[in-house]
Amino acid sequence: MSTISEGLSTPDSDPIAITHSSTIRRLLDGESSIDRWLVRAGDWCSPILVKETRQSLKSRQFQWTFILLMVAIAGWTLFAVLTSVPAIYFQPAGRYLLAGYIFILVIPACVVVPNAAYRSMANELEQGTFDVLTLSPLSSFQIVLGKLAVASVQSGFYFASLTPCFALTYLLRGVTWMSIFLPLATIAIGSLILIAVGLLLGSLDRARRYSTLISIAMILLTIAGAFTLYGMLTGFVFDMANTSGDPDMQIAFASMFLFFLFLMTYVVLVILAASAAIGMASENYSTTIRWWGFFQSLFMVGLCGAGFGMMISMTTGRGSASVFREAEQMLSFFFITQALHWTVLGVFFVSERGVLTPRSRRRLPATLIQRVFLSWGNPGSGTGYVFILLCLAGVILSSMIFWVWLIMNQGGATRGIATYQSGYGELNCITIGTMVWCWLAFYLGLVRLFMVCFAKNRANRFVLGIVLLLLFQFIGIAGTLYLSTLESNTNTPTFEWYSIANIPWSIVDSHKLPSGALEALLLFSSMVIALNWLTLSRDLTVVKLAVPPRVKEARTESKAILEDDAD
């Protein structure tokens, strides 16, 4: 019996056969030692990365973008240098060139590549390759991550092709390594975020009903993102040169680095959401997303703590009251961003149907302690509602502890608060913290109650959840404005107790809330929480299922096969 290699050996007489046989050899075995090394290295990469790289590097989109990028680089370099002569010999011209290169890079990195990533995901659905792709044992997370990695590789090519240009700007003076590195890092992260958003949008519409609309939205989003980023970065490049060496810049860099890290947590969240959108129907993706959201909150608390630390370090030579005020404003802002974070996640959690497949039930918490603490991560609108309330409450309380610690660090709580009040007045961050928690409980609770009562088995629940939330918000704003205008003698709306339902207005007027307003919010949100609590039982009574013996057997078989292969 001949071997496979022998089977593919070809006589010299058939040129077509030789061509194909050599292709098989080149791609599978590798012809040279470098080929063979690359083939072996490819075994360790994600299959989707190998496939997408092969596809994308052969695509016309990549070829044309790369050619146009080269032309733009050459054109801009010649134009900028020639128009700067003779001043280029005695004046720094780096900034001028760098601004142009940033523009040249932003377009492919933040417009072309994210749209290509979006099309790559959308094409899988449109061209019918998605089914065969998902049939492979690749997880949806691997698929999305692979596509993200390939888009990043493409972006990497564009960055690499501009590297000599950045060296040139440095030689032409006027820029520092930091003023080159930071815009590049910002573009890279901006590109990554837009790619992730593109992948999410590409995976959302599986029925392809709104593909044109989503495509247009994606193009507009990336163009807007690119130009915003470009505007920010050019401003930064020109300011940077004037302020280089300023010690405050170090804090600015540190803050920017942390902000980038914070943005990266959202990239992961978007990838998790995209993989949930294309994943197996019986799989539980909700719990992972919930705990990731929780991790983000912890990260944000850490960032807030770092912010307080910086403030303490800056108190030297400044009045405590002014530091307290800045810290308090930062805390209020932090509470609002946290509330937004949990509202966006929460609207999806409270819209969940909460039907747990046997597969999901095999992984539920089992012991009493686990059930008490971890059941809130189980899929279901009720557990989701409680989860977000607990998380936001935890974030607010832990941040307040930081804040109290800051005050006590300034000579004891009583003295600190007295100092603070003499400088500022009310303890506004407590009010803001209470209000945002109550709003979250009230509005998301209403959405959940509506879903439970009127849309139990409805399709498109997430869209309905978003629509309901926006509707309740609109009623909260327009209704309170209308009522207070009616009550006013001068036809000018005044803040009444019920105006607390109007979120923007209440935040602006949080210093001068009328008596009864906060109490009313607490009362109504407590009522909504109580009603939701009554409908929670179904989510909490689900019990863990044992893994069937055949599944255990199959998993053992899979492990044995893997071990055999490894041997």
Added chain:
Amino acid sequence: MIDKMQIKSNISESASRAFLPSGSVSSAVDAIAYTPTFAKGFHQASTPMIEVRRLYRTFGKTEAVSDLSFEVMAGQVFGFIGPNGAGKTTSMRILATLELPTYGDAMIDGLSSINDPDLVRKRMGFMPDGFGTYPNMDCVEYLDFFARAYGLVGKDRINAVKRTLAFTGLDKIASKSIRGLSKGMRQRLCLGRAIVHQPKVLILDEPANGLDPRARIELRQLINQLAQEGVAVLVSSHILTELAEMCDQVGIIERGKLLAVGSVADIQAASSSGREVHVRLVSRMEEASQWLSSQSHVSLVTVEGDSISLQLAGDVADQSRLLRGLIQQDFDVIEFASKERSLEDVFMQITTGAVQ
């Protein structure tokens, strides 16, 4: 049954010769047989490889699949027959882990397609009706990607791709871009993708759709070869003669319900009220017609030119008795032939043509 196995064996042997391209590249390829590695993790042979249990699937008010149950053992080819919109594709997609049922379960190698899709996918190859391919890739890259996706690495992957290329006859066009492939070649490529990881179960939704007669024959031979090597195959097709030839069992489905299931012969026997007999005589047609009508088990006697058609509700012994009677009555018989009802006839009888 033995005859059928023998015929299948013969077909399979000729398939290796006919389908696998002869010539320089694959001159020694015949030796590279497609051999699933059943030794690794093969479930008990007595349990069905495909098992559908009381499956229901509704889309709004439409009941696409309703109380569907059947089993396919290892090495069997099960044909799924039904008009458009009968629920074949939906059932297959549920089995292939691409859809969830409203009720019921579908098992592959004893594992639930609904609850353990990850394990099922490793054991199953699915060729959907409308499938896409990646236009910027060539055949070898396409198969290489799926081999990687199924976790094959190193030599295992290389051998799997080479074996699949040889088995599907694509090694001659391995470096050709998928964009330039004909429909038949794409079908082969898709079949190759479905078997690259040597699955125990193969689900083929209208695999012969749009193929020319030669490609259909070759595909049929390939399927038979896979079944011979122990793969359980579930195949749907509109071309009933084709299914009758290659399937050990067929299931006739309409409006989501399984109307009949069993071997082709069993279904024919169960649905048939007898056999159609054609008699040709030299003369005395009317007289013979009257005599035949008077015989027991005979009905629907019609005279057309020099031949008489009748429906005989009996077995071969009754048929023999009838022939003996005709001769004893001195009718000059030139031809006496019975025709068993084809699968198409049975299909037409069982189904009503109703769509949802």
